[in-house]
Amino acid sequence: MSKEVWQPGNMLYPIPAVMVSCGRKDEKPNIITVAWAGNICSSPAMLSISVRKDRFSHSIIKDTGEFVVNLTSAELARATDWCGVRSGRDYDKFREMKLTPQESQKVSAPGIAESPVNIECKVKQVLELGSHDMFVAEVVCVTVDDKYLDEKGRFDLNGADLIAYSHGEYFKLGKKVGKFGYSVAKKQGKHKPDKKAKHSPETGSKRVKAKKKKSK
Numbered sequence: 001m002s003k004e005v006w007q008p009g010n011m012l013y014p015i016p017a018v019m020v021s022c023g024r025k026d027e028k029p030n031i032i033t034v035a036w037a038g039n040i041c042s043s044p045a046m047l048s049i050s051v052r053k054d055r056f057s058h059s060i061i062k063d064t065g066e067f068v069v070n071l072t073s074a075e076l077a078r079a080t081d082w083c084g085v086r087s088g089r090d091y092d093k094f095r096e097m098k099l100t101p102q103e104s105q106k107v108s109a110p111g112i113a114e115s116p117v118n119i120e121c122k123v124k125q126v127l128e129l130g131s132h133d134m135f136v137a138e139v140v141c142v143t144v145d146d147k148y149l150d151e152k153g154r155f156d157l158n159g160a161d162l163i164a165y166s167h168g169e170y171f172k173l174g175k176k177v178g179k180f181g182y183s184v185a186k187k188q189g190k191h192k193p194d195k196k197a198k199h200s201p202e203t204g205s206k207r208v209k210a211k212k213k214k215s216k
């Protein structure tokens with residue numbers, strides 16, 4: 001095996017490409033596509049997004065201290081790309097992409113109704129890293145599209161046709177190759193997860209009976 005040695009660079013892929021919605025009171029809301037995003041803490045649930053200072057959205061998020069991360073599906077791939085190559089300085093991105101602002105539960109910024117999962121966030125810290133400022137934020141509410149809930153209330157996120165971003169291209173998620181803990185599951189009868197692996201904090205968000213709000 002031989003390898004080439006490259007300069008340091010961002011080669012952590014695949015990653016999500018999310019649509020982050022934000023907005024100031026009494027102004028049209030905006031959407032910025034962000035790939036430099038990730039979960040960073042389970043309890044409290046926290047995530048980060050890194051945004052260049054010159055983005056229209058940067059000052060909105062900095063001033064309001066709020067944003068909503070909207071997961072993206074294959075159906076939203078074009079809008080995801082478009083919102084990442086056009087600025088809210090010049091366009092009303094919700095209107096141009098025929099997306100619906102959805103009233104959030106815990107923040108003033110609207111979510112995107114067409115997205116399967118809306119993650120409402122409040123900024124806790126802003127880290128000036130260099131090209132990007134990292135907004136370290138607490139997740140204050142998650143809303144999910146109930147069309148992906150089965151009769152037992154299980155959420156089939158992986159049935160939502162989510163997309164990933166890898167080295168400049170968007171992909172639909174492909175064939176499942178395993179599940180959490182399968183590498184240590186006992187092979188007798190049904191696959192049972194290993195006890196130590198069972199309670200992973202890295203598997204998602206808890207369901208609550210929250211009041212649903214209608215989209216605007």
Ligand SMILES: Cc1cc2nc3c(=O)[nH]c(=O)nc-3n(C[C@H](O)[C@H](O)[C@H](O)COP(=O)(O)O)c2cc1C
Binds near residue numbers: 032033036086132165
């Ligand atoms: C797939 C993709 C990922 C992107 N990721 C980021 C990112 O992580 N941070 C960032 O500042 N800009 C990112 N951008 C660029 C912004 O989305 C883009 O500059 C956008 O036009 C900014 O919108 P605004 O000026 O309305 O805020 C990305 C664009 C695309 C297409």
